[in-house]
Amino acid sequence: MYQLHIAEKHISSWSLRAWLLLRTLAIPFAETLHRYQPDDLAAQRRAWQAFSPTSKVPVLVDGDTVVWDSLAIAEYVAEAHPQVWPQDKQARAWARSAAAEMHSGFGVLRSQCGFRLDEVAAPAISADLAAELARINQLWNEGLQRFGGPFLAGADFSAVDAFYAPVAMRLQCYQLNGCLNGAAADYAQRLLNLPAMRQWCEEAAI
Template identity: 60%
Template sequence: MTTLYIANKNYSSWSLRPWVLMKHLGLPFDEQLMIFGEGSNWDAFRQFSPSGRVPCLRDGDTVVWDSLAIAEYLAEAHPGVWPSDRIARAWARSAAAEMHSGFGTLRNECGMSCGLRVRLHAIGPALQADIARINELWNEGLSRFGGPFLAGDAFSAVDAFYAPVVFRIQTYGLPMQGAAAAYVQRMLALPAMREWYTAALAEPWRDHAHEAETHHFGEVTEDFRLA
């Protein structure tokens, strides 16, 4: 059985990517949830992941320890991970890679915390630039390939890579324009996304570092998590 190691669903945006991809495509896997602890998780996570980080996929003797590498590994054996059309596939891979390596301000100032609603203290130029680029990119994909997903009529890895951004938009009320706004609601309604969200709300664990980061950049207005 293929095993996917992930961390807290409320916080772990990187874990969400392969999880939602595999769930939506119906690929069987065993989920292993590893809770963020106080301080470093390095020693505990190194037991299953060479990088000491999640997500990590173990398929027999094969270990794949990066979300983009996991997507590519799955694509070699399963259709539908990337669009079948060559042009759409090239765009989807480029957009996913941009998410994988970019949007640093969005990551730092709008950390994923699915169960919260947060009013940001400010949206500075760098964060505004990231939000504008998300709007531009999503509206381009939806218009160019016809939707309802970013690279065409089927959910693919590029949608999975932006799934954490969808939760961030919900948490922080980030402004989306045009077709991108409807895309957010469409993604939130997906069964796999709803399953992840429900599980995130039910988690009893709190990670101090993640909580402190959220309070540094904004005011929590609502908390839907298990008390």
């Protein structure tokens, strides 16, 4: 069974991606949660080096194999569980591209709207933030229209949906859902209503 190292659920969007992917696809894993130490980051790094080469999460352990970084985890798990990505070649290529865009992009949204699970006032919408929000709306509507939904790359939940789930949470918590139109708005709510997503939020409050 895989062992997944994650951080606190109310703050770790990177952990959410890997956790949600495994949980929603019913891929068995054991969860190990680690607490942040904001008052002593050096101590945290030392402690986390015991399981993470980068002292960051998420980290997946499979026997003697250690996989760090959420995108690498998705690709590793897909070798044994092909449902991680769409089976259709074109849908799979699109999904991988969209997940990679999320993985390396949207820096303004990340910095201005830190991951959280409770609602706060909407931030001031700078031109850069507006551009990123427009891109999310465009991308989601493109995938849903092209591949027929209800998920981004087709009928089934896949890794690309796991990567955008924290975005759906950010849009709700920062009252930015108004940036979405058409199918994208329904899709955001669909992600938030996933049983595993609700479980994550419930466990974060424990």
